Amino acid sequence: xxxxxxxxxxxxxxxxxxxxxxxxxxxxxxxxxxxxxxxxxxxxxxxxxxxxxxxxxxxxxxxxxxxxxxxxxxxxxxxxxxxxxxxxxxxxxxxxxxxxxxxxxxxxxxxxxx
Amino acid sequence: xxxxxxxxxxxxxxxxxxxxxxxxxxxxxxxxxxxxxxxxxxxxxxxxxxxxxxxxxxxxxxxxxxxxxxxxxxxxxxxxxxxxxxxxxxxxxxxxxxxxxxxxxxxxxxxxxxxx
Numbered sequence: 020x021x022x023x024x025x026x027x028x029x030x031x032x033x034x035x036x037x038x039x040x041x042x043x044x045x046x047x048x049x050x051x052x053x054x055x056x057x058x059x060x061x062x063x064x065x066x067x068x069x070x071x072x073x074x075x076x077x078x079x080x081x082x083x084x085x086x087x088x089x090x091x092x093x094x095x096x097x098x099x100x101x102x103x104x105x106x107x108x109x110x111x112x113x114x115x116x117x118x119x120x121x122x123x124x125x126x127x128x129x130x131x132x133x
Numbered sequence: 134x135x136x137x138x139x140x141x142x143x144x145x146x147x148x149x150x151x152x153x154x155x156x157x158x159x160x161x162x163x164x165x166x167x168x169x170x171x172x173x174x175x176x177x178x179x180x181x182x183x184x185x186x187x188x189x190x191x192x193x194x195x196x197x198x199x200x201x202x203x204x205x206x207x208x209x210x211x212x213x214x215x216x217x218x219x220x221x222x223x224x225x226x227x228x229x230x231x232x233x234x235x236x237x238x239x240x241x242x243x244x245x246x247x248x249x
Contacts (some may be wrong), residue, residue: 052236061137062224062239075236101181107176121168124178 023125024044025110031131032100040095040128042079042110049114052122053085056107068093100132135160137225137240144245146215154210154243156225163232167208168237170200172222181223182187184208212245220247 023044032038044051053065067075068087082104084096093110107129111122137161146152158167169181184192184199192199200209212219232242 061241064236067236109178121180121183127176129176
């Protein structure tokens with residue numbers, strides 16, 4: 020069983036809706052990540068948090084708003100999305116940056132914007 | 134600029150045979166790590182194997198081995214004795230350690246289909 024969980028697994032929302040994606044890790048890691056995976060494109064890193072502080076925002080539109088209340092939880096708040104935002108959103112966690120470590124991924128939330 | 138290239142969009146292999154998935158990378162930094170992940174249809178990215186740029190030997194993990202050719206900047210994944218459960222997307226990724234950024238850079242992936 021994965022140490023990183025994501026809810027919901029599937030989400031369909033209209034362009035005017037507001038929803039949130041949740042990620043939780045049980046691995047004692049201090050870094051957490053949001054990725055977007057669109058069809059036939061490489062994974063795109065969206066946000067990085069280290070020790071609850073956002074350390075990277077890869078020019079993500081403001082309709083995506085991350086929140087990291089503690090090292091175990093990460094949220095992605097969504098509002099006024101566009102159809103091109105439909106994708107698989109993956110959360111990952113890892114030990115603090117600086118070491119040779121892999122990232123552990125959750126199962127993803129498959130988002131469809133109608 | 135750092136980049137990962139996977140030139141095989143899809144591969145087929147017969148069950149019990151070996152298969153090699155290609156990956157080339159580009160970086161000018163001498164310190165980096167290379168990763169392979171498996172993504173089944175369920176969506177979860179599963180870590181398979183890691184190779185550090187200074188590692189003298191090729192990494193192996195069970196049926197997975199990484200054919201690391203530093204001069205050619207290639208890090209091919211070899212899966213021996215393929216199983217039906219190996220059917221999935223496979224992603225090569227790189228992390229550069231020398232700069233201020235240390236995030237994973239992924240390739241576009243290769244879809245592996247294992248035939249019975």
